[in-house]
Amino acid sequence: MTSTLRTALLGTAFGLLMAAAGPLLGPLAGPAAAATIKVGVVAPFSGPFALVGKTFKEAIEVYQAQHGDKVGDDTVVFIYKDLDQANPAQSKALSQELIVKEKVGYLAGYYFTPDALAVAPLIDEANIPCVIFNAATSAITEKSPRYVRTSFTLWQNTVPLAEHMAKQGIRKVVSAVSDYGPGIDGETAFKTTFEKNGGTVVDTIRMPLKSTDFAPFMQRIRDSGAEAIYAFLPAGPTTLAFAKAFADNGLKDAGIKFFGPGDLTQEPDLPTLGDAALGITTSFNYSRAHDSALNKTFLAKHKEMFGSTDSVTFSSVGAYDGVHVIYQMIKNTGGKSDGAKAVDSVKGMSWESPRGPLTIDPQSRHVTQTIYLRTVEKVDGKLENVEKVAFEKQPDYGYKVGK
């Protein structure tokens, strides 16, 4: 009898839970109103990279709060689609749905390279512009003339860094990258540039993407006798483990210098990295600590709307500036949907962003921007990427270099 009771109780509890979860889901997006221009954003909103989706969404909302949600008479509405991990087939299906069902005039977002690459045939067939907020492999914009990118590429960040390292008199370096597209882009960019400037890359290590224990790689770096390392891993859990392993295995104390693109020390990870991050030198297109009036207004508005700026990082400005480009496209085309024309209209466009001056290169449709050399330091007891040197007007060196 007790078992009947228990089954019944469990059933009730379960039913209640389902009922409680129902309202959380909220209503679906309503039908299109007149003079509404829809922008579909595909990004991870759940899963290990959920933070990226959050930064995109927050940046978009900040931009709309600052500049209004209207361009001329048209209201701009953003529709979000969750793509929790790199899954090109799913990315294509979601984008297709956005175009066919939601009738979006613009596609945006895309954190992972494969997800961005997957939509090339779609945007060409539907003649829709696609503004990439992050995906950083150089080859993407070669695949369709309707891609515009407001983030960065591995080449763009790595070339000035490698030149800087060579100028500092560093001669022997190990490159350690995650074994996937962008990692290999970074390795190639580094090796090419650094060796051209007279340095030697003594070992190139490609680490499996899923590694969490980095001690063996540290041993290998140590045994190679390098003075410094160039490291790239995708932002997230692995980066933390890598930076910690670097400090814990005594490489930091042994005086080996740590360089890499700024993904390694993205702002939301800094508190978790703790003191292990101190002294890591990275090159990147944005630091939350960037000293400019525009950045301060951006951060202030963000804080006002979301209570804190802890999550603000490179993907925030990627989205923020991406929205700016979309607004310009809408303005230039008078709200008519013509992807090719919209993209043409922003080629060569320059503007001032929270990260500094930006120009859309007419050839690569990628932003030419200032790359900053930063070192992790404590500012008012909080870890920040403090900018040391600025390399102005850096284009995407990887465009049409081939693999």
Place this chain on the structure above:
Amino acid sequence: MTMAGRTASRTGVAGAHPPPAARRDLGWIGIPLVAVAGLAAFWLLPDDLALLTRIAASALFVLSLDLVLGYGGIATLGQAAMYGTGAYAAGIAAVNWISDPFALLAVGGLAGGLIALVTGALILHAHGLTLLMLTIAVGQIVQEIANKARDWTGGSDGLSGIDPAPVLGLFRFDLYGRTAFLFALAVLVVALMVARRIVRSPFGLACRGVKEDPLRVSALGGSPKSYLVALYAVAGVFAGVAGALTAVTSGIVGLDSAGFPWSAEALVMLVLGGTGRLYGAVIGTAVFMGIHHILASSDPFHWMGFIGLFLIGIVLFLPGGIASGAGRLSALLSALARPGRDGGRA
């Protein structure tokens, strides 16, 4: 209620079989029903064809898992190895040599069948957790090979540029996905018919015999392992075709198609729908992906929690899967109508 709960916890998979007569009836209705439901969805949801196409192709993949698990009793978490191999084989063929969609499906099926035959012969001596781990390991190795063979597969960037020719030279794969969906639906329906023939053939019955009592099969002079390997290879063909179907309809193949999560997801969808009844695979896939889609498009943050609760609920209250729900309901009603008896099950 008590009885239902208890039978449920006792039987799990094996007890989900309805009596033979009911199976035959439902089996006949099942396939035309899938076709009709698919066509109805085509008319009713013209804007959701991309999703429906993915559901059809995934259902075929889950069906292949049902052949292995529901009819051979092989617990696997590596079915995506075959799916991924099929998808990559078809994708590579499409990029380099052929573009006819049917030929691509054949390539995928062949590749999936071959890899299943080879790995099946290697690992099917094991049981339980060991077998589970071996299937996972095979899947990981296939994925790693795809990652390493970057020149052929595009590595982590995915294999893009798959542009299949029009179906029968007439119907182009359009932006709205009409051709893609009808093509996928047709393949699924044909596959269901073939699968039904297979499980009802002497070979299929022998496999079920192995599942239920391997000792007896070997006592009768059959080799349980060779039956299982053959079944594994046949299911590999289905999985390979499913992979190729996804490659053809979506035009892209990613590393995730051979990944562990995809195998696990397929298992969840299958058990959700009910094992050992073929159309359970279709129901499970449609429900799982449908819910995922609705939840993810409104509030993605809660989808995992919701599907988790859903799964727990299925195990506790509907252990045979959704497909068994109707049968159980009628059994429960007749038990209530005749109190004191428990549906003649004893």
Place this chain on the structure above:
Amino acid sequence: METMFGIAVDGVAYGMILFIISVGLSVTLGLMRVVNLAHGAFAMVGGYIASYAAQGAGLPYAAALPVAVVLTVLATLPLERLLYRRIYGSANELAQVLLTIGLTFVIVAGINYLFGPTLKRIPLPELLTGTVQIGSKAIPAHRAFVIVAGGLTLLALWWLLERTDFGIRLRAAVDDPAMAAALGIRTERLYLATFALGSGLAALGGVLGAELLPLEPYYAIRYIVLFLAVVAVGGAGSIFGSAAAALALGIVDTAGKYLIPSFGEFFFYAALILILFRWPYGFFKGRTA
């Protein structure tokens, strides 16, 4: 030589973490025959509690560790009574997989809801930061601590199972549940106690291993394959089997990464296939078989 030593130390430390987490899974699988895919989630819950206790409530590491273990056990015990009890036994494999995956999803969503998707860490005390010199190799103090803790766990488990009344009853129930029940051993309570032991070990490993297996909501899904591999190789229900398997896999993985970094994954899974081919029931033939 120095390199070999380095690989050995790193491999052993990694293996010990795998051991502490996986042995709990092995014990519950051996006794209750339940494939608990939510085991990784329990480890994660332990880690998050310790992280919150240390960072939110300001407890020192030495206090946060036991608090996390005890709270995890208390949080998971109701699950045993409500959910797991229904699916014990090897006939329910599929139901087990489905139910525990469902539970894992719920826990992942819950952790994501409560703590957000970012990484959480458990601040280490002064004593455990920095490096320790062993011979010519400098190893992180934390790793040395993990190796010692793993060794102690192994000893304690051995003592518990071989030398106490609880252990005798547990082994009897594993070997022959019906006979054990007939002899008056209350299997229900035994199951509850074993389940508590399993989730306690998971939590312990989750806390100790937070530096190697970083805490984030997907932890529960990301590492469960690793833990299952250890159990499969070691043989379900065998403590020394788990230890041997965890160390072997830890060392193979470390050596593979050092020698051929870009084929690290290959190494691990190829080794897994070879071992399971040679010893289909694990190093120490599992008690379930």
